[in-house]
Amino acid sequence: MLIVHKYGGTSVGNLERIENVASRVAKAKREGNDLVVVVSAMSGETNKLISYAEHFSAIPSKREMDMLLSSGERVTASLLAIALQSMGIDAIAMSGRQAGIKTNDNHTYARIESIDPTAMQNEIAKGKVVVVAGFQGITEEGNATTLGRGGSDLSAVAIAGALNADACEIYSDVDGIYTTDPRIEPKAKKMDFISYDEMLELASLGAKVLQNRSVELAKKLNVKIIAKSSFSDAEGTVIGEESKDMEAVLVSGIALDRNQARVTIRDVVDRPGVAAEIFTKLADEHINVDMIIQNASVDHGTTNLGFTLAQSDINRAKAVIEGFDHDIGSMDFDDSVCKVSVVGVGMKSHAGVAATAFKAMAKENINIEMISTSEIKVSMIIAEKYAELAVRTLHSTYGLDK
Amino acid sequence: MLIVHKYGGTSVGNLERIENVASRVAKAKREGNDLVVVVSAMSGETNKLISYAEHFSAIPSKREMDMLLSSGERVTASLLAIALQSMGIDAIAMSGRQAGIKTNDNHTYARIESIDPTAMQNEIAKGKVVVVAGFQGITEEGNATTLGRGGSDLSAVAIAGALNADACEIYSDVDGIYTTDPRIEPKAKKMDFISYDEMLELASLGAKVLQNRSVELAKKLNVKIIAKSSFSDAEGTVIGEESKDMEAVLVSGIALDRNQARVTIRDVVDRPGVAAEIFTKLADEHINVDMIIQNASVDHGTTNLGFTLAQSDINRAKAVIEGFDHDIGSMDFDDSVCKVSVVGVGMKSHAGVAATAFKAMAKENINIEMISTSEIKVSMIIAEKYAELAVRTLHSTYGLDK
Numbered sequence: 042m043l044i045v046h047k048y049g050g051t052s053v054g055n056l057e058r059i060e061n062v063a064s065r066v067a068k069a070k071r072e073g074n075d076l077v078v079v080v081s082a083m084s085g086e087t088n089k090l091i092s093y094a095e096h097f098s099a100i101p102s103k104r105e106m107d108m109l110l111s112s113g114e115r116v117t118a119s120l121l122a123i124a125l126q127s128m129g130i131d132a133i134a135m136s137g138r139q140a141g142i143k144t145n146d147n148h149t150y151a152r153i154e155s156i157d158p159t160a161m162q163n164e165i166a167k168g169k170v171v172v173v174a175g176f177q178g179i180t181e182e183g184n185a186t187t188l189g190r191g192g193s194d195l196s197a198v199a200i201a202g203a204l205n206a207d208a209c210e211i212y213s214d215v216d217g218i219y220t221t222d223p224r225i226e227p228k229a230k231k232m233d234f235i236s237y238d239e240m241l242e243l244a245s246l247g248a249k250v251l252q253n254r255s256v257e258l259a260k261k262l263n264v265k266i267i268a269k270s271s272f273s274d275a276e277g278t279v280i281g282e283e284s285k286d287m288e289a290v291l292v293s294g295i296a297l298d299r300n301q302a303r304v305t306i307r308d309v310v311d312r313p314g315v316a317a318e319i320f321t322k323l324a325d326e327h328i329n330v331d332m333i334i335q336n337a338s339v340d341h342g343t344t345n346l347g348f349t350l351a352q353s354d355i356n357r358a359k360a361v362i363e364g365f366d367h368d369i370g371s372m373d374f375d376d377s378v379c380k381v382s383v384v385g386v387g388m389k390s391h392a393g394v395a396a397t398a399f400k401a402m403a404k405e406n407i408n409i410e411m412i413s414t415s416e417i418k419v420s421m422i423i424a425e426k427y428a429e430l431a432v433r434t435l436h437s438t439y440g441l442d443k
Numbered sequence: 444m445l446i447v448h449k450y451g452g453t454s455v456g457n458l459e460r461i462e463n464v465a466s467r468v469a470k471a472k473r474e475g476n477d478l479v480v481v482v483s484a485m486s487g488e489t490n491k492l493i494s495y496a497e498h499f500s501a502i503p504s505k506r507e508m509d510m511l512l513s514s515g516e517r518v519t520a521s522l523l524a525i526a527l528q529s530m531g532i533d534a535i536a537m538s539g540r541q542a543g544i545k546t547n548d549n550h551t552y553a554r555i556e557s558i559d560p561t562a563m564q565n566e567i568a569k570g571k572v573v574v575v576a577g578f579q580g581i582t583e584e585g586n587a588t589t590l591g592r593g594g595s596d597l598s599a600v601a602i603a604g605a606l607n608a609d610a611c612e613i614y615s616d617v618d619g620i621y622t623t624d625p626r627i628e629p630k631a632k633k634m635d636f637i638s639y640d641e642m643l644e645l646a647s648l649g650a651k652v653l654q655n656r657s658v659e660l661a662k663k664l665n666v667k668i669i670a671k672s673s674f675s676d677a678e679g680t681v682i683g684e685e686s687k688d689m690e691a692v693l694v695s696g697i698a699l700d701r702n703q704a705r706v707t708i709r710d711v712v713d714r715p716g717v718a719a720e721i722f723t724k725l726a727d728e729h730i731n732v733d734m735i736i737q738n739a740s741v742d743h744g745t746t747n748l749g750f751t752l753a754q755s756d757i758n759r760a761k762a763v764i765e766g767f768d769h770d771i772g773s774m775d776f777d778d779s780v781c782k783v784s785v786v787g788v789g790m791k792s793h794a795g796v797a798a799t800a801f802k803a804m805a806k807e808n809i810n811i812e813m814i815s816t817s818e819i820k821v822s823m824i825i826a827e828k829y830a831e832l833a834v835r836t837l838h839s840t841y842g843l844d845k
Contacts, residue, residue: 059499093518096458097526098526102524102525106525109522112515112518116495119514120496120499123496126507133506134506136587138585139586183541
């Protein structure tokens with residue numbers, strides 16, 4: 042089997058932990074696997090380098106930031122290769138450039154454009170473990186780039202895709218994806234399997250494990266991800282393509298997003314295009330709008346418009362909406378709301394999942410302010426004070442604690 | 444003027460010092476110069492990374508060591524470029540690879556094979572200050588290499604040569620080359636000028652400022668070096684080609700080397716080739732022999748052989764010489780000696796410099812055990828207990844304190 046391992050910053054956070062990672066890799070190699078290992082910078086290093094740069098400039102040049110930040114992963118990759126060699130495992134360290142990772146020149150948030158896996162394949166063919174500095178690539182002009190936060194996951198998934206690897210094991214300090222946040226519901230269970238689409242909808246549950254960009258890429262390249270802990274031998278959670286017999290799983294997990302705010306715009310002039318204009322302007326400012334509710338026009342030719350967005354975008358959204366003062370009455374922002382979501386591929390073929398959720402909420406006297414549904418998700422905006430109660434109620438309603 | 448600046452680890456040892464370096468570079472740029480700035484890693488960083496690697500292996504792989512160690516200079520180069528930009532100076536950071544520095548693949552002690560200055564020249568033409576990560580290059584295969592201790596000086600001199608720069612200013616925490624070690628003779632004076640050849644002979648005086656490899660390369664490429672302090676505005680010492688009117692300078696400085704040991708081999712069989720064999724074997728072991736004295740054969744067909752070498756080579760030299768036990772009587776090692784040297788290009792055309800030194804030593808009752816001379820140097824092996832006295836006596840004998 043050809044397997045890509047990826048170890049995050051906490052897993053390589055000090056020399057003892059790098060040694061621990063080396064032991065795991067050595068074991069997998071001795072079991073007969075071919076291995077590429079992608080590593081992050083030691084935890085804290087990237088933030089330290091950012092703080093150094095910010096000592097000099099509030100907006101440091103992105104090209105130089107990338108040269109600066111890409112050094113951390115080079116250190117870890119070199120050290121892990123040395124640690125492996127000292128255990129008798131033939132290993133070679135490669136920078137993103139050497140691993141053939143070409144990106145566009147959108148510095149600090151570059152996109153992988155292509156991977157030339159020849160160099161990695163040549164070393165694998167010699168029996169070597171290839172250790173790759175994650176989070177980085179190189180532009181056509183030869184400048185170092187980084188892929189943004191969580192970029193080492195992207196590196197690992199992209200490499201697994203380019204090498205047609207059997208699996209991409211993403212190691213962190215969490216041993217998999219849970220049916221909900223165990224800090225809220227201690228009865229939360231680790232899942233054995235979750236589909237790409239469910240994982241994308243459950244982003245908040247996997248946020249500490251891997252980011253949505255990586256899941257999207259894995260889905261596109263059909264890379265099987267296994268989320269595991271580098272501190273235990275627990276099985277982990279497989280993230281992959283849903284298969285036929287998976288339809289039995291009605292609901293996979295309950296996600297909670299506290300970073301929500303609700304905007305209500307009253308007395309919007311009811312002529313075609315006003316709402317569209319508002320949302321276009323918000324999109325121009327890269328403000329993501331989530332749920333939208335527009336009431337039917339009432340008596341005096343105006344309507345009310347409600348939508349949700351990330352709390353962190355509130356101030357920028359206010360500025361945009363104030364530009365429409367001739368077409369709207371008043372506006373109102375409420376950041377004491379949260380979004381709770383029920384996710385499961387089984388919903389596609391089973392009716393009644395949403396109704397069950399609404400009933401459960403009603404039973405606890407939780408008012409649902411907004412609802413949005415997709416093929417595999419039911420999301421509800423509720424008052425934030427009910428967040429934990431709602432999560433626990435839904436978790437038990439769908440039998441996830443069983 | 445096109446000037447190369449080089450700042451060592453102490454000069455960029457923390458963020459405030461990097462800011463100080465940026466101010467110096469900005470000033471030189473605003474004065475109308477074109478600039479390339481070569482930087483070392485922040486002081487302590489390289490040793491920290493070495494200790495990390497040695498945690499895993501006593502003999503870490505040299506290829507991976509180079510990838511590891513070359514990261515430190517990339518950090519400093521990026522930070523200095525960011526600091527310059529924040530002062531309104533257009534600057535660009537380059538790794539050794541990006542600066543076009545090609546080396547052989549002798550990892551951790553690579554030799555620069557060529558420099559393609561095109562990328563640097565293009566950025567200079569745009570008015571940018573080019574900040575280059577020192578100490579590093581890249582092999583034909585694309586692997587990062589490092590140039591050994593003091594390698595950033597080499598980078599700077601080689602770049603100055605490739606760009607045909609007007610000067611290569613080497614900044615450290617010492618403000619130039621002194622006539623002798625000021626810790627021994629407080630009356631030591633900073634020199635305004637010293638020739639390459641004198642500098643090479645006075646290596647111990649310049650050891651903290653720049654290494655012999657760099658002086659040799661500067662001589663070969665005819666690069667004018669200026670040794671300066673990054674912590675003061677003092678003038679510094681120019682290291683360059685000696686000119687005609689320099690003949691007036693009889694003696695430039697007094698050097699002391701404590702890392703000396705004297706070896707005496709008694710009763711060497713006096714047949715042709717025995718001494719040659721011993722020295723060949725020592726050379727095979729990379730043991731440098733400095734001064735050699737062979738007494739004329741006496742009565743019973745044997746001779747005595749004396750020579751000096753570095754104290755640190757004693758044990759390895761013993762092992763070699765023991766292999767000759769059938770051809771020699773006894774051997775004796777004395778590591779309580781030192782070498783004091785009088786250096787000056789003026790000696791070439793002035794007689795009596797050596798005689799003056801011998802007289803001065805005799806006056807202080809210092810016995811000279813061995814003597815060697817070159818065109819511009821008189822070196823004497825004496826008991827180490829007289830080291831400071833000899834240095835001070837010679838320093839005043841030649842009027843260097845005036």
